[in-house]
Amino acid sequence: MSVLDTLGAHRVVPVVVLRDPAHADALGDALVAGGLPVAEVTFRTPEAATVLRRLARRGDLVVGAGTVLTAGQVDLAYEAGARFVVSPGLSADVVRRCQALDLPVIPGASTATEIMAALDLGLDTVKFFPAEACGGLPTVKALSAAFPQVRFVPTGGITERNAPSYLDHPAVAAVGGSWMVAPDLLAAGKWDEVTARCAATVAAS
Numbered sequence: 525m526s527v528l529d530t531l532g533a534h535r536v537v538p539v540v541v542l543r544d545p546a547h548a549d550a551l552g553d554a555l556v557a558g559g560l561p562v563a564e565v566t567f568r569t570p571e572a573a574t575v576l577r578r579l580a581r582r583g584d585l586v587v588g589a590g591t592v593l594t595a596g597q598v599d600l601a602y603e604a605g606a607r608f609v610v611s612p613g614l615s616a617d618v619v620r621r622c623q624a625l626d627l628p629v630i631p632g633a634s635t636a637t638e639i640m641a642a643l644d645l646g647l648d649t650v651k652f653f654p655a656e657a658c659g660g661l662p663t664v665k666a667l668s669a670a671f672p673q674v675r676f677v678p679t680g681g682i683t684e685r686n687a688p689s690y691l692d693h694p695a696v697a698a699v700g701g702s703w704m705v706a707p708d709l710l711a712a713g714k715w716d717e718v719t720a721r722c723a724a725t726v727a728a729s
């Protein structure tokens with residue numbers, strides 16, 4: 525199964541901002557216990573590559589890098605063990621670097637023009653970001669009508685409450701979000717709550 529298929533099988537991608545690499549294992553345990561062994565580690569902090577490496581080396585999670593903005597960050601993510609790369613927008617540099625490394629990449633796209641640029645780069649899966657701010661499910665439906673070959677991973681403003689309606693749309697491969705790994709939960713070490721939210725998410729999707 526390809527990594528993108530694996531993400532599609534899990535249906536929900538937890539978007540992680542973890543500042544302390546020492547907590548990576550506790551987070552990994554919490555995700556696995558909640559039945560959602562997937563993490564998109566955002567490259568928004570200096571520690572991101574270390575957190576990613578610690579989660580990836582466990583072997584029981586599918587770990588990727590998020591907020592990847594440059595080809596240099598693609599290299600960092602790859603070396604740390606990322607199995608997929610996610611960007612908030614579409615950078616041909618980022619996409620081509622991922623393709624050179626055979627690393628699945630999901631660039632952000634929220635307009636028809638951006639989707640066409642992704643198609644030109646040989647991609648068929650995009651992150652619809654920021655999903656709720658860009659019109660939510662009605663926009664996915666409208667874009668999907670024009671691009672039936674494209675799969676979407678809506679992210680940004682997705683919650684336990686609205687995730688199921690996105691996931692019901694056949695063009696939606698998965699959704700991304702931070703609600704089960706909210707930064708305040710991670711900062712406070714509330715791992716049981718992370719597990720509970722993951723389990724609730726799995727049950728609802």
Ligand SMILES: O=C(O)C(=O)C[C@H](O)[C@H](O)COP(=O)(O)O
Pocket residue numbers: 539566590591592610611612653679680681682700701702703
């Ligand atoms: O910068 C990126 O590449 C991102 O991945 C942004 C994240 O998708 C959102 O921060 C998650 O959105 P929320 O679930 O609304 O917190």
